[in-house]
Amino acid sequence: MIDPASGVPAWRQLADDLRRRVAAGEWSPGARLPSESRLMQETGLGRTTVRRAIAALRAQGVVEVQHGWGTRVPQAREVERIVAEPGSVVTTRMPTPAERATFDVPDGVPMLVVIGPDGIADAYPGDRAQVDIL
Amino acid sequence: MIDPASGVPAWRQLADDLRRRVAAGEWSPGARLPSESRLMQETGLGRTTVRRAIAALRAQGVVEVQHGWGTRVPQAREVERIVAEPGSVVTTRMPTPAERATFDVPDGVPMLVVIGPDGIADAYPGDRAQVDIL
DNA sequence: TATAATTTGTGCGTATGTATA
DNA sequence: TTATACATACGCACAAATTAT
Numbered sequence: 001m002i003d004p005a006s007g008v009p010a011w012r013q014l015a016d017d018l019r020r021r022v023a024a025g026e027w028s029p030g031a032r033l034p035s036e037s038r039l040m041q042e043t044g045l046g047r048t049t050v051r052r053a054i055a056a057l058r059a060q061g062v063v064e065v066q067h068g069w070g071t072r073v074p075q076a077r078e079v080e081r082i083v084a085e086p087g088s089v090v091t092t093r094m095p096t097p098a099e100r101a102t103f104d105v106p107d108g109v110p111m112l113v114v115i116g117p118d119g120i121a122d123a124y125p126g127d128r129a130q131v132d133i134l
Numbered sequence: 135m136i137d138p139a140s141g142v143p144a145w146r147q148l149a150d151d152l153r154r155r156v157a158a159g160e161w162s163p164g165a166r167l168p169s170e171s172r173l174m175q176e177t178g179l180g181r182t183t184v185r186r187a188i189a190a191l192r193a194q195g196v197v198e199v200q201h202g203w204g205t206r207v208p209q210a211r212e213v214e215r216i217v218a219e220p221g222s223v224v225t226t227r228m229p230t231p232a233e234r235a236t237f238d239v240p241d242g243v244p245m246l247v248v249i250g251p252d253g254i255a256d257a258y259p260g261d262r263a264q265v266d267i268l
Numbered sequence: 269t270a271t272a273a274t275t276t277g278t279g280c281g282t283a284t285g286t287a288t289a
Numbered sequence: 290t291t292a293t294a295c296a297t298a299c300g301c302a303c304a305a306a307t308t309a310t
Contacts, residue, residue, distance in 0.1 A: 087150050087153060120193070131223065289291100
């Protein structure tokens with residue numbers, strides 16, 4: 001799984017792998033991800049490397065870490081995670097009055113706009129969505 | 135170049151190829167891309183298929199098309215195109231007062247926030263930036 | 269000014285494969 | 290299984306815009 005000769009840092013390979021598995025729904029929200037020790041065993045990596053991967057995922061909001069308990073996918077996921085295909089373009093703008101009405105977007109919240117490879121644009125309220133690039 | 139047996143529609147393969155070549159700077163802004171007829175010759179595709187690929191790129195702002203002249207990379211590119219690495223997360227929010235000052239962001243313009251695979255976040259004014267996923 | 273060549277815009281019909289009812 | 294709908298892809302013809310001769 002982790003390829004030391006690929007040129008990609010090991011912590012990044014592990015983070016990428018975990019991010020993909022979270023996006024695939026391997027762990028339901030609230031469920032515990034493998035512990036640091038377990039990840040060390042499964043991957044053969046050191047603790048520093050494993051922790052660095054998890055730190056990156058925490059910063060991205062992909063996982064939550066609770067001291068003494070473990071790592072989990074955020075429970076009530078207030079943000080929808082949109083997986084952007086290669087060939088997409090992501091922009092942002094303020095919502096139109098129509099979008100404010102249909103999505104019930106609060107004042108001061110921008111929209112995330114994903115223009116797919118087919119040129120079709122989808123807009124999501126910025127307080128409830130984020131785009132994952134896998 | 136275009137592989138009919140790949141399962142990916144031919145127009146999408148062509149669009150992806152052209153998008154990558156534009157991002158690589160193969161055509162400087164204002165320069166003319168190959169005409170529809172040329173792309174038909176080079177790829178062996180029909181005109182409908184070639185035009186569909188270009189339509190997708192137009193919708194994404196990757197190219198501009200001028201009737202009777204041709205297709206070009208937008209001249210004065212008012213938006214900065216950020217290429218997002220796999221493993222990144224894209225969100226949006228309104229700028230902080232500090233960002234408004236340093237970037238000179240007009241009222242009502244949100245920020246595009248790219249959190250890299252390393253967990254480091256970069257924010258760009260939404261009216262001057264968009265994220266490409268290659 | 270006029271003409272021709274090139275290029276994109278638009279509309280038509282046809283065929284094939286795939287997903288859905 | 291059949292029928293329907295949709296996406297993809299091809300070919301053709303003509304209109305409109307641009308540029309060079």
